[in-house]
Amino acid sequence: xxxxRRKKKDNPVKRFFVVAILAALVVAAIVTxxxxxxxxxxxxxxxxxxxxFQGVLSxxxxxxxxxxxxxxxxxxxxxxxxxxREEIKRYVAMNAANRxxxxxxxxxxxxxxxxxxIQTPVLxxxxxxxxxxxxxxxxxxxxxxxxxxxxxxxxxxxxxxxGQVINVSPRFSKVLLAxxxxxxxxxxxxxxxxxxxxxxxxxxxxxxxxxxxKGVAVDDLVITSGMGGVFPxxxxxxxxxxxxxxxxxxxxxxxxxxxVDFRELEYVTIILQASPLAE
Numbered sequence: 001x002x003x004x005r006r007k008k009k010d011n012p013v014k015r016f017f018v019v020a021i022l023a024a025l026v027v028a029a030i031v032t033x034x035x036x037x038x039x040x041x042x043x044x045x046x047x048x049x050x051x052x053f054q055g056v057l058s059x060x061x062x063x064x065x066x067x068x069x070x071x072x073x074x075x076x077x078x079x080x081x082x083x084x085r086e087e088i089k090r091y092v093a094m095n096a097a098n099r100x101x102x103x104x105x106x107x108x109x110x111x112x113x114x115x116x117x118i119q120t121p122v123l124x125x126x127x128x129x130x131x132x133x134x135x136x137x138x139x140x141x142x143x144x145x146x147x148x149x150x151x152x153x154x155x156x157x158x159x160x161x162x163g164q165v166i167n168v169s170p171r172f173s174k175v176l177l178a179x180x181x182x183x184x185x186x187x188x189x190x191x192x193x194x195x196x197x198x199x200x201x202x203x204x205x206x207x208x209x210x211x212x213x214k215g216v217a218v219d220d221l222v223i224t225s226g227m228g229g230v231f232p233x234x235x236x237x238x239x240x241x242x243x244x245x246x247x248x249x250x251x252x253x254x255x256x257x258x259x260v261d262f263r264e265l266e267y268v269t270i271i272l273q274a275s276p277l278a279e
Contacts, residue, residue: 120232121272123147125173127265137180137202139163141268144171152230154271160236160259161185161224162268173270177262178237179204187237188225189216195225198237198256205238205256212252216243222256232271 125147129140143149145168155162155175163183167174176183179200187198187207194214196207210216220240226233236259244253 123149123270123272124267125270126267137177137200139175139177141173141175143270144169144173146170148272149173149270153273154231155268156235156271157260157265157268161231162260164230179258179262185231185237186225186227187222190221190223192216198222204258207254207256208251210252210254211250216240216252216254218243
């Protein structure tokens with residue numbers, strides 16, 4: 001009950017009217033005293049009584065004015081910050097686009113250099129898809145029969161051997177990657193000239209049929225031998241990472257790391273030459 005009585009007494013409407021009346025009185029006092037050099041008794045009494053309230057109202061006016069100034073300044077700063085953030089986003093996007101254009105240009109120039117080194121007509125294609133199946137390692141490129149691509153044509157990248165075309169349509173082709181277990185490439189160890197067959201293991205290569213009397217060491221480069229009529233001679237396939245120590249059998253057990261990172265291929269070069277697989 002006491003709280004309710006206090007609440008009734010503390011009426012904001014009453015406070016408003018009191019402040020309004022005081023403000024009116026102060027204004028009246030100011031108006032009636034403007035231009036007077038000397039005050040009468042009534043003016044002095046009014047001035048003496050209302051001067052303190054004039055100071056309060058003046059400070060309140062300054063506070064309100066300062067508050068609005070700060071408010072609008074903060075609004076302006078917030079809008080400017082938002083504009084700057086959008087500007088930064090735009091410049092970041094432009095920078096990313098420029099860097100991508102430069103990277104693509106560098107890549108295409110490298111492929112152009114590769115094309116000039118191959119004494120056969122070639123065609124550059126973009127990788128547009130990869131087969132998600134676990135038992136096949138293939139990818140799709142954006143060139144097909146209409147561009148002169150045929151089944152069995154070899155596919156390479158700047159880093160080395162990629163694979164062979166296995167299916168073609170008018171505008172697209174499917175490439176069997178060299179790391180697929182169904183793939184085989186005639187190869188030679190560059191240092192010892194030992195011949196063998198590169199077989200895909202799904203993630204890397206195995207170099208089969210290299211006789212044990214042939215010297216093979218870790219870090220030796222493995223390149224295409226030019227035999228088999230598919231890949232030109234001298235294209236990089238990969239690097240020897242392990243030579244098996246099993247004394248049984250006639251051949252080394254050799255593991256080879258691919259020169260190409262198949263997960264990051266974006267552009268490839270198709271060597272436009274007839275292949276035994278062509279129908």
